[in-house]
Amino acid sequence: xxxxxxxxxxxxxxxxxxxxxxxxxxxxxxxxxxxxxxxxxxxxxxxxxxxxxxxxxxxxxxxxxxxxxxxxxxxxxxxxxxxxxxxxxxxxxxxxxxxxxxxxxxxxxxxxxxxxxxxxxxxxxxxxxxxxxxxxxxxxxxxxxxxxxxxxxxxxxxxxxxxxxxxxxxxxxxxxxxxxxxxxxxxxxxxxxxxxxxxxxxxxxxxxxxxxxxxxxxxxxxxxxxxxxxxxxxxxxxxxxxxxxxxxxxxxxxxxxxxxxxxxxxxxxxxxxxxxxxxxxxxxxxxxxxxxxxxxxxxxxxxxxxxxxxxxxxxxxxxxxxxxxxxxxxxxxxxxxxxxxxxxxxxxxxxxxxx
Amino acid sequence: xxxxxxxxxxxxxxxxxxxxxxxxxxxxxxxxxxxxxxxxxxxxxxxxxxxxxxxxxxxxxxxxxxxxxxxxxxxxxxxxxxxxxxxxxxxxxxxxxxxxxxxxxxxxxxxxxxxxxxxxxxxxxxxxxxxxxxxxxxxxxxxxxxxxxxxx
Numbered sequence: 001x002x003x004x005x006x007x008x009x010x011x012x013x014x015x016x017x018x019x020x021x022x023x024x025x026x027x028x029x030x031x032x033x034x035x036x037x038x039x040x041x042x043x044x045x046x047x048x049x050x051x052x053x054x055x056x057x058x059x060x061x062x063x064x065x066x067x068x069x070x071x072x073x074x075x076x077x078x079x080x081x082x083x084x085x086x087x088x089x090x091x092x093x094x095x096x097x098x099x100x101x102x103x104x105x106x107x108x109x110x111x112x113x114x115x116x117x118x119x120x121x122x123x124x125x126x127x128x129x130x131x132x133x134x135x136x137x138x139x140x141x142x143x144x145x146x147x148x149x150x151x152x153x154x155x156x157x158x159x160x161x162x163x164x165x166x167x168x169x170x171x172x173x174x175x176x177x178x179x180x181x182x183x184x185x186x187x188x189x190x191x192x193x194x195x196x197x198x199x200x201x202x203x204x205x206x207x208x209x210x211x212x213x214x215x216x217x218x219x220x221x222x223x224x225x226x227x228x229x230x231x232x233x234x235x236x237x238x239x240x241x242x243x244x245x246x247x248x249x250x251x252x253x254x255x256x257x258x259x260x261x262x263x264x265x266x267x268x269x270x271x272x273x274x275x276x277x278x279x280x281x282x283x284x285x286x287x288x289x290x291x292x293x294x295x296x297x298x299x300x301x302x303x304x305x306x307x308x309x310x311x312x313x314x315x316x317x318x319x320x321x322x323x324x325x326x327x328x329x330x331x332x333x334x335x336x337x338x339x340x341x342x343x344x345x346x347x348x349x350x351x352x353x354x355x
Numbered sequence: 356x357x358x359x360x361x362x363x364x365x366x367x368x369x370x371x372x373x374x375x376x377x378x379x380x381x382x383x384x385x386x387x388x389x390x391x392x393x394x395x396x397x398x399x400x401x402x403x404x405x406x407x408x409x410x411x412x413x414x415x416x417x418x419x420x421x422x423x424x425x426x427x428x429x430x431x432x433x434x435x436x437x438x439x440x441x442x443x444x445x446x447x448x449x450x451x452x453x454x455x456x457x458x459x460x461x462x463x464x465x466x467x468x469x470x471x472x473x474x475x476x477x478x479x480x481x482x483x484x485x486x487x488x489x490x491x492x493x494x495x496x497x498x499x500x501x502x503x504x505x506x507x
Contacts, residue, residue, distance in 0.1 A: 230478070
């Protein structure tokens with residue numbers, strides 16, 4: 001090979017590689033629509049119309065929030081208010097999702113100054129109590145429930161978000177809040193407070209009051225700690241059969257209805273081959289089920305209630321999932337109370353049956 | 356020489372490409388299919404992935420009577436007997452979570468699917484079970500959810 005030839009080969013190699021790299025880069029550019037479908041549409045709807053989460057496609061919403069608000073909301077979520085944080089998405093992926101959400105509007109994104117407004121917190125707190133607390137809660141804790149869940153009629157108004165939430169406060173600039181208060185959010189219960197007669201200074205006072213939530217937001221919105229045991233499990237001194245009978249009694253005495261008893265392997269193998277030493281008791285309390293589903297439709301995943309009895313060489317054990325651990329997975333502070341209640345029911349049933 | 360540098364360059368660039376997968380505690384998806392079709396697609400895909408549907412539980416009896424907007428809410432239990440046996444044997448605590456289940460419910464004309472990320476089972480099992488099995492469950496679940504999304 002002559003020197004000329006060699007250089008030619010190298011040049012081709014370099015050009016080829018660059019083309020290849022470009023192709024890899026292009027195919028790797030995050031696709032906002034795909035990411036939205038994978039991470040958001042389950043709650044916010046495939047077209048952003050809302051569902052478990054609030055609508056994102058309303059022009060009045062898109063016109064009043066800047067891209068930073070959207071990006072920070074995705075990154076940090078809304079602790080305790082269902083909206084999860086997305087710590088593992090890259091900045092580029094989040095930007096792509098924001099771009100996709102923007103594609104629902106033909107107006108450019110507003111740009112806001114990060115500077116705080118000058119307002120009187122004290123006057124703001126009076127105005128807040130008068131004009132805002134009925135929907136957003138006395139301490140900014142938000143309305144009961146989130147978004148427009150499947151359990152509520154869709155015609156019902158959207159529930160007011162929590163304003164004392166660390167995720168909201170980190171995402172919103174004062175100017176964004178001002179814009180929201182001045183314009184309102186047409187298509188939602190949130191009206192324009194300029195129209196309702198608040199002056200510009202009064203609006204700034206309210207903003208400063210909302211900002212003051214930042215100091216005490218850690219109370220209240222925190223969900224149950226993640227370091228709970230994932231399972232409640234106790235040894236039973238009785239035989240498997242006796243333990244199952246004891247559990248049936250304990251379930252009924254807790255005002256639950258036994259739905260059915262079957263083997264863990266039921267339906268997975270021929271009946272004759274099912275392991276008889278793994279028994280599941282399914283039970284339910286309809287009032288409880290309705291209430292919990294209304295708070296979060298996803299809890300169906302752990303319904304009906306169940307305890308599992310197993311016998312191995314180590315003895316007979318009764319176990320149940322720990323609802324207090326599950327609580328943290330849902331990021332839904334309102335669910336915590338139900339999970340705590342359910343935890344106590346499980347513990348009582350397990351203890352009663354193995355006494 | 357140049358080729359080697361290029362090789363290095365390629366690996367360096369590959370290293371900085373954004374990572375695709377995200378591990379969430381709860382895996383959710385919305386299918387634009389109405390409930391009956393989504394349910395059908397779900398059961399079919401579960402079978403195609405080699406799992407057996409062991410039971411479909413209704414938890415919606417009386418829901419509309421209580422003012423709910425939907426009466427379409429089911430829990431689908433599914434698993435592979437060999438895997439379930441390995442798990443309950445090597446990590447008896449896992450029995451409380453098995454067989455794995457998927458919640459499926461109607462939301463307007465569409466359908467939402469929810470399940471626990473099996474990585475949680477891996478945490479419970481600790482060293483007792485090779486985590487590969489849970490990784491496979493997770494990727495199978497995602498693939499099943501994708502099928503329900505794209506089925507038509």
